[in-house]
Amino acid sequence: MNFQPSDFKEIDRYWADRLNCSPRLFQQTGNFILANESLSGGILITTHTFNCTIVQTPPELLSAIEEQLNVAPLLSPDRVMTALVKMERVRLGWRDLIYYFPPDLPLPPQNLAVRALTSQDEAAVAELLSLVSAEERFLGLLQFEQECTVGLFQEEVLLAIAFLVLKNAALAEVTMITHPYYRKSELGRDVMIAVIRRGLERRWLIQYTLRAQDQQSRQVAESLGFWLYATQQFFYLI
Structure with missing residues (x-):
């Protein structure tokens, strides 16, 4: 990867703003469950980076999800997905892959x-x-x-x-x-x-977001040298 430390800081800062959390969270290893009032009644989002898994949930589901995901090791996207779809109110949505181009x-x-x-x-x-x-x-x-x-x-x-x-x-x-x-x-x-x-x-950092099932776009990204930064899984709340 041809990234400078300042590039990673900028990317982490952008995602901290997007997820309404501290940039330091992305330097830690583990699973973090955050209440997000803007998600109330509609959707639940998990973001998986190299170091951590961040689950954004409506406040009313915080306790239930903490209990469902009460596992110490870093959870993979598929393990989180399997655990959450067991909950009565959660239905599987879509998955995005977020790439960055090494400057x-x-x-x-x-x-x-x-x-x-x-x-x-x-x-x-x-x-x-x-x-x-x-x-x-x-x-x-x-x-x-x-x-x-x-x-x-x-x-x-x-x-x-x-x-x-x-x-x-x-x-x-x-x-x-x-x-x-x-x-x-x-x-x-x-x-x-x-x-x-x-x-x-x-001198912009270049981000590319695509649906996980879009194999053609994924092949284009990887053939050009894009680096996978995060996987986002979206769930519908019913």
């Missing part, structure tokens, strides 16, 4: 066909978004608001886009959307390379 890792050569998108490309973007899932469509609507947005065309048809969304002054999330007919090609990887390079030029 000093060399990138492959950029595909020269990839270029920055402008407002003149709005019709092409709208056409691409009409072909993808509702979740991807929502993300794609953000792209013209971002500083770094690139695309790859074949003649007049936009086949793939990637863009960065700033999470704070030092960290940006990369998002990639590929034409459904070309998802087994290298096009998504090509636009990822271009937009990561733009983010690194601005």
Whole structure:
């Protein structure tokens, strides 16, 4: 991994803000159960890093979950999942993988066909978004608001886009959307390379979040050298 200690501190600080806890928690080993009032009545989240497992629960379930997870060793995502789904109010949701790109890792050569998108490309973007899932469509609507947005065309048809969304002054999330007919090609990887390079030029840490079952995106991330920082498991409360 080509990370500096300051990079890890910045990443831990971002996640501490996101989970409303102390950054020091990420330097400790163990299982930590935190009450989070904003989760009341809807969802429960577990975050697993190399060192620790953090469970965010509505306050009313705190005691029950502490009893259910009363195990000293560090719990794996699957062990937490198995324990929690035994509870009457908890149902399995989805799992996200959170990756970071090592800032000093060399990138492959950029595909020269990839270029920055402008407002003149709005019709092409709208056409691409009409072909993808509702979740991807929502993300794609953000792209013209971002500083770094690139695309790859074949003649007049936009086949793939990637863009960065700033999470704070030092960290940006990369998002990639590929034409459904070309998802087994290298096009998504090509636009990822271009937009990561733009983010690194601005000295941003690059985060990439994907669904655990999305094998293609996972292969792209790992082929480029992204490092897995955390696994997040989401549960529905009934």
